[in-house]
Amino acid sequence: MIRTAPIFSDNMVLQKGKIIKVFGTGDDGEHVRVTFGDFTAETAVKDGRWQVSLPAREDYADGLEMTVRGEGRERTFTGIASGEVWLAGGQSNMEYELRNCTTGRQHLENDRPDVRYYYTPKITLSDPAYEETMTNTCWNRFDGETAKCWSAVGYIFAKELSERLGCTVGIIGCNWGGTKASYWMSEESLSADKDMSFDLDNMRALCEGKSEREIADIYREYVDYNSAWEKRRDEYYATAEKPDWGECLKVCGECRYPGPLVPANPMSPTALYRSMIKRVCPYTLAGFLYYQGESDDNHPGPYYKLLRGLIDLWRTDWGDSGLPFLIVQLPMHKYHADPDTKSWCIIREAQDKAYRTIRNTGLAVAIDCGEYDEIHPHDKEQVAHRLFLQALYIAYGEKNEDFNAPMFDSALPENGAMTVTVRTSSPLVMRTVTSGFELAGADGTFRPAQCKVSGNKITVFSKEVPHPVSVRYLWTNYSDSIPIYNESSLPLPPFSISPKEEERG
Numbered sequence: 001m002i003r004t005a006p007i008f009s010d011n012m013v014l015q016k017g018k019i020i021k022v023f024g025t026g027d028d029g030e031h032v033r034v035t036f037g038d039f040t041a042e043t044a045v046k047d048g049r050w051q052v053s054l055p056a057r058e059d060y061a062d063g064l065e066m067t068v069r070g071e072g073r074e075r076t077f078t079g080i081a082s083g084e085v086w087l088a089g090g091q092s093n094m095e096y097e098l099r100n101c102t103t104g105r106q107h108l109e110n111d112r113p114d115v116r117y118y119y120t121p122k123i124t125l126s127d128p129a130y131e132e133t134m135t136n137t138c139w140n141r142f143d144g145e146t147a148k149c150w151s152a153v154g155y156i157f158a159k160e161l162s163e164r165l166g167c168t169v170g171i172i173g174c175n176w177g178g179t180k181a182s183y184w185m186s187e188e189s190l191s192a193d194k195d196m197s198f199d200l201d202n203m204r205a206l207c208e209g210k211s212e213r214e215i216a217d218i219y220r221e222y223v224d225y226n227s228a229w230e231k232r233r234d235e236y237y238a239t240a241e242k243p244d245w246g247e248c249l250k251v252c253g254e255c256r257y258p259g260p261l262v263p264a265n266p267m268s269p270t271a272l273y274r275s276m277i278k279r280v281c282p283y284t285l286a287g288f289l290y291y292q293g294e295s296d297d298n299h300p301g302p303y304y305k306l307l308r309g310l311i312d313l314w315r316t317d318w319g320d321s322g323l324p325f326l327i328v329q330l331p332m333h334k335y336h337a338d339p340d341t342k343s344w345c346i347i348r349e350a351q352d353k354a355y356r357t358i359r360n361t362g363l364a365v366a367i368d369c370g371e372y373d374e375i376h377p378h379d380k381e382q383v384a385h386r387l388f389l390q391a392l393y394i395a396y397g398e399k400n401e402d403f404n405a406p407m408f409d410s411a412l413p414e415n416g417a418m419t420v421t422v423r424t425s426s427p428l429v430m431r432t433v434t435s436g437f438e439l440a441g442a443d444g445t446f447r448p449a450q451c452k453v454s455g456n457k458i459t460v461f462s463k464e465v466p467h468p469v470s471v472r473y474l475w476t477n478y479s480d481s482i483p484i485y486n487e488s489s490l491p492l493p494p495f496s497i498s499p500k501e502e503e504r505g
Helices: 104-110 130-135 152-165 187-191 198-207 212-239 245-252 271-280 303-318 343-357 381-394
Strands: 013-015 020-025 031-036 039-044 049-054 061-070 073-090 115-119 139-141 169-175 287-291 325-329 361-365 407-414 417-423 428-430 437-440 446-448 450-454 457-461 470-473 484-486 495-497
Touching: 020 031, 020 061, 031 049, 039 049, 073 152, 104 152, 115 152, 152 169, 152 287, 152 381, 169 271, 187 198, 187 303, 212 245, 271 303, 287 381, 303 325, 303 343, 325 343, 325 381, 343 361, 343 495, 361 381, 407 495, 417 470, 428 450, 437 457
Parallel strands: 013 073, 073 169, 073 287, 115 169, 287 325, 325 361
Antiparallel strands: 020 049, 031 039, 031 061, 061 073, 115 139, 407 417, 417 457, 428 484, 437 446, 437 470, 450 457, 470 495
16 A cells, blocks of 8 residues: 655645655555646555655745545645755754753744744654554644744754745754764664774674574663663652762662663664654755764764764765755863863864865854753754854855854964964954963973964964964863854854864865
C-alpha cells in the first residue's frame, strides 16, 4: 500500500524556487501519481520506496493542495504554503524549547508569525512504537500552545526570516540533547577516516561476539539503572540546601549517562542519522541550521573532520553539494567545579575552520551568548538573529558585510609586539578593560597581554613576552569578559595562532 513519508502533511511548507521531491513507501511495482497545482509526476515503487520530482514553484503562496494517488488509495494534503524551509539540527541548545527561553512568554503571548514547524520525533528504530509515532507527526501552525515545545533558536530565526522575506517559513526540528556529531552520521562516513571512527570503533568492540539479545540486555540494564538513578538525583536536588554535583554523585551513586555504546541507545554512533535524518531526507530545503559540539568536548581533536564529514554527508543525501549550512559557534561555558580544559576552544576553532574552508557555510559567532555554570543559555535571541544574518548573506544574496562578525586575518610580530589584523566591515571597539589576549615567546608559555585597537588592527603586547611568536584571544572554555566587537555589535571570535599559521584563508 502506498504511503507518503510522514513529513508530508496538511499545512506543510514546500520550498519555493527548487525542485520539490515527494517520497514514501509501498509495495514493489505499485504505481504512484502525485499532483501539485498544474504539475503531475508518476513513478513505481522499487525496493519498497518511491520518489518523484515536481517542478519548482517560483512564487510564495498559501492555501495550496497536493494529491498522492496509489492503487486503491488517494490522499489530498491541504493548507500547503510555498515558502522557505530550514532544518534545525544539533543537540540541546537547538532543541531548547521556546517556552523556556528568556523571551519565550513574550513570543507565545504576542506573536502572530507566518511560521510552521515539523518536529521529527525523538525515537529510535529499536522502539516498538517507532512507526506509529512517526506516522502520527505533522506540520503545525503557530499558536501559543502548540509552539511552546518548538526550538527557540529555530522559531526566532524563522520569525525574523518570514518578516524580512514576506513569506511562510517552515522549520524541521531534527535535534536531540546530549548528542555527538557521530550520532548524526552514517557508518560509511564515519568509517572513511580513523580519526572519525573513534565512537564507532568503541561500539563495535563492545558488541563484538555478543548476540542481539545480549546487546539488548546491556542497554536494558542501563535503562533500569538510569531511571532509578534519575529519581534519586531529582530527590537530591529538590531537598539539598546547597546542591552540588560532586555531592550528588556521593549521595546518588555513579552517573552512567549516556550509557553503553550499543545500537539501541540513541546516544550512539549512527543512531539518529538512521532514525531521524533519513526519515526527513530528501525533503526539499533552503538549508541547514546546526547548533552542536558541546558533547564532543571529551574528544575534541577530530571535531573538524567530523563536522566536515557531516556537512558533506547531509549535502550528498539531499543531492545538493552547495546547500547552505549555518553553524552556531559554541559560546562561553564552564561548570564551576570543572577545570578549564580548553576543549571548547578546540571545538570553536574547528567550527571556525569549517566556515573558512567549506563553501556556502555561515558562522553565527555566539561567544558572548554563554552563561557560567549553565550549559543551556536562556537567551536565544542573539543566536537566532546571527543565524538570520548569515542566512541573508549566504542563502539569499544580501551581500552586506555588516552581517558578518569580525574575523581574524593575520598576525605579525613587530617591535616587541604582535600586530593582529582583522577582517571587519566596521572599526573594532573595545568594550572592557581586560583584553582577552595572551602572548607566548619561543618557550611556548602563554602570558596575559594588553592591547590597543585602531580600525581593523590590534596591537598586542606584554612586558613578560618581549619577543612574541604566538598570540591567542579568549582561549578559554569560559570568560565573563568579551572585550572586542565591531561597530555592528558582532563579537570577534576566539583564535590561537603562530606566525607560521598567519594566513588563514
